[in-house]
Amino acid sequence: MIRTFVTVMLKEIVDNLRDRRTLLTVLVFGPLFGPVFYTAMMNTVINKRVADLDQPLQLPVAGTQFAPDLIHYLRAHNTVIQAAPPDPRDAVRTGRKNVVLVIGKRYADAVRAGKPAPVELVMDRSRDAAAKDVDRARDLLQEYSRAIANLRLLARGVDPRVVTPVVIEDADVSTPRSRAALILGMVPYFFLFAAILGAFYLAIDTTAGERERGSLEPLLGTAAPRAMLVAGKISAVAVFSVVSLALDVLAMYWCQGLIPAAKLNIAAGFTPWSSILSFLVMIPFCAFIAALLCVVASFTKSYKEAQTWLSFIMIVPLVPVLATVFNPTEPRLWMMLVPSLSQDLLITALIKGEALSGAFVSVSVLSTLAGGAILMWLAVRLYGREKILG
Amino acid sequence: MIEIRDISKHFGSVRAVQHVSFTAPNGKITGLLGPNGAGKSTTLRIISTVLRADAGTVMVDGTDVASAADAVRLKLGVLPHASGLYPRLTARENIRYFGALNGLPRAQLERRIDDLIGMLQMQEFADRPAKGFSQGQRIKVALARALVHEPNNIVLDEPTNGLDVMATRALRDIIRKLRDQGRCVLFSSHVMQEVAALCDDIIIIAHGRIVARGSPDALRAQTGEQDLEEAFVKAVGESPEVVS
Numbered sequence: 046m047i048r049t050f051v052t053v054m055l056k057e058i059v060d061n062l063r064d065r066r067t068l069l070t071v072l073v074f075g076p077l078f079g080p081v082f083y084t085a086m087m088n089t090v091i092n093k094r095v096a097d098l099d100q101p102l103q104l105p106v107a108g109t110q111f112a113p114d115l116i117h118y119l120r121a122h123n124t125v126i127q128a129a130p131p132d133p134r135d136a137v138r139t140g141r142k143n144v145v146l147v148i149g150k151r152y153a154d155a156v157r158a159g160k161p162a163p164v165e166l167v168m169d170r171s172r173d174a175a176a177k178d179v180d181r182a183r184d185l186l187q188e189y190s191r192a193i194a195n196l197r198l199l200a201r202g203v204d205p206r207v208v209t210p211v212v213i214e215d216a217d218v219s220t221p222r223s224r225a226a227l228i229l230g231m232v233p234y235f236f237l238f239a240a241i242l243g244a245f246y247l248a249i250d251t252t253a254g255e256r257e258r259g260s261l262e263p264l265l266g267t268a269a270p271r272a273m274l275v276a277g278k279i280s281a282v283a284v285f286s287v288v289s290l291a292l293d294v295l296a297m298y299w300c301q302g303l304i305p306a307a308k309l310n311i312a313a314g315f316t317p318w319s320s321i322l323s324f325l326v327m328i329p330f331c332a333f334i335a336a337l338l339c340v341v342a343s344f345t346k347s348y349k350e351a352q353t354w355l356s357f358i359m360i361v362p363l364v365p366v367l368a369t370v371f372n373p374t375e376p377r378l379w380m381m382l383v384p385s386l387s388q389d390l391l392i393t394a395l396i397k398g399e400a401l402s403g404a405f406v407s408v409s410v411l412s413t414l415a416g417g418a419i420l421m422w423l424a425v426r427l428y429g430r431e432k433i434l435g
Numbered sequence: 436m437i438e439i440r441d442i443s444k445h446f447g448s449v450r451a452v453q454h455v456s457f458t459a460p461n462g463k464i465t466g467l468l469g470p471n472g473a474g475k476s477t478t479l480r481i482i483s484t485v486l487r488a489d490a491g492t493v494m495v496d497g498t499d500v501a502s503a504a505d506a507v508r509l510k511l512g513v514l515p516h517a518s519g520l521y522p523r524l525t526a527r528e529n530i531r532y533f534g535a536l537n538g539l540p541r542a543q544l545e546r547r548i549d550d551l552i553g554m555l556q557m558q559e560f561a562d563r564p565a566k567g568f569s570q571g572q573r574i575k576v577a578l579a580r581a582l583v584h585e586p587n588n589i590v591l592d593e594p595t596n597g598l599d600v601m602a603t604r605a606l607r608d609i610i611r612k613l614r615d616q617g618r619c620v621l622f623s624s625h626v627m628q629e630v631a632a633l634c635d636d637i638i639i640i641a642h643g644r645i646v647a648r649g650s651p652d653a654l655r656a657q658t659g660e661q662d663l664e665e666a667f668v669k670a671v672g673e674s675p676e677v678v679s
């Protein structure tokens with residue numbers, strides 16, 4: 046019995062190690078897709094969002110002659126005043142300029158009369174890349190406005206604090222690590238993805254592929270017990286899934302060093318220990334997904350058909366994960382009953398540096414393994430039917 | 436010895452096999468002859484335990500196929516109609532896998548594989564991946580795979596399909612060799628000449644029923660035709676009347 050199981054498992058592993066596409070998926074594409082995509086994306090986002098305050102603001106201004114004081118103030122506050130383009134609106138619309146400040150004669154008149162003086166800030170809100178410059182320009186103008194207001198109040202003998210009844214002080218209670226969780230929120234998704242992709246081709250090859258090659262009937266004609274055949278196949282699939290996952294966790298740990306986390310003032314999310322724990326809580330999911338993909342692929346008649354179905358099925362475990370992205374909730378015990386969701390929540394907790402609840406981990410591990418066992422039982426039943434030969 | 440008693444099998448409304456009975460004795464080659472779709476493969480699949488008969492019994496060396504399928508599988512060497520190999524494994528690895536699944540101890544298995552490679556003249560391609568094999572090479576590997584556990588009963592479903600003349604002759608020699616070792620060989624074909632050249636007993640099957648049986652000579656006498664092919668056509672064409 047055990048020998049049959051080991052024989053089948055080893056055969057499937059050796060057989061599929063010789064398949065270049067499977068190897069590429071398990072060793073390269075599955076594990077590296079997440080980290081590479083993630084690193085590239087994070088670098089882009091961070092560089093866009095975090096204003097580099099050392100760099101002077103490049104601000105095209107039209108009508109500098111109407112507001113010499115303002116221009117002086119801007120220059121004194123790390124701004125390089127550029128000549129405005131002839132058509133500011135067009136320049137901003139086409140993206141040649143991020144923002145243009147337009148000062149008209151009305152401004153000079155209003156300042157002289159002591160009335161609110163209008164300046165025009167030409168911007169395009171739909172352009173994320175311009176947001177940084179727009180915000181800086183607006184902040185500078187408001188600071189200037191406040192400074193002038195304070196001077197006017199003082200000139201009239203009024204304490205400027207009178208007009209500042211409320212002061213908002215930001216008290217951010219997020220720790221650097223919990224801020225990291227926000228950034229690293231996609232990581233559990235990538236772990237799940239790597240585990241699924243690692244299982245993908247093997248699940249097809251050992252089931253639908255076996256049938257399509259015509260090797261299934263001879264195989265079922267051997268004295269090997271069906272349960273051992275099925276268990277051996279699913280285990281081989283799970284092994285590939287675990288390998289893909291392990292590489293993904295390693296790659297992710299390494300890649301987080303490439304993200305300029307310091308710019309966001311966050312500490313990195315993964316310690317070596319939390320990486321290992323994440324890997325361990327994911328292992329039951331590898332067994333579960335191996336059984337799920339094998340069962341589904343067993344229903345199909347050909348490699349092609351199996352690919353179509355599995356491409357659809359591989360999205361299913363990601364649905365609860367996406368649900369938490371759009372609707373973040375506190376983990377509850379019942380959520381640990383849901384494979385993929387439970388792993389997602391546990392890894393998220395690990396990234397935040399929170400201690401894992403023993404009850405949560407046990408329920409997650411046991412329920413996921415139980416799900417896998419039920420699916421394996423289903424597969425054994427399936428291979429006991431005559432119809433399996435198609 | 437394979438004994439079939441009154442088996443029937445239907446798929447939905449299609450009655451694939453109806454009341455088929457025959458015995459394939461040891462030391463003889465029994466040919467199951469019939470046109471495509473006659474029920475040959477279904478009959479052989481019931482014997483090889485991958486299908487279950489709706490009615491009737493099949494005994495292999497006295498063991499019931501339905502109640503002791505695992506024991507029967509060890510007594511049977513089967514070359515099914517669809518007999519694919521694992522393309523990324525070598526011929527030797529393909530055979531070894533099946534030997535291990537049938538529970539052969541390692542040392543004995545390796546000896547047995549070497550014997551089979553010699554007997555089937557596979558030395559040249561034994562350690563190449565099966566991917567680029569010719570149909571003849573593929574059949575040899577599939578046959579070796581079926582014989583690796585030294586079964587007394589050998590079931591071959593249209594083994595010569597797609598083989599060239601030389602490969603067919605080689606396969607016939609192997610089948611005779613197995614017969615001369617005292618084994619029971621049961622094989623199916625839709626080619627008259629094939630069966631005539633090889634078989635000691637012929638069973639002609641059409642529309643799921645046996646329509647004629649006997650040695651090649653007896654069949655000629657039974658149908659009153661000198662040419663075996665004519666005898667076959669007559670037997671198949673007149674199936675409703677010639678139920679034996």
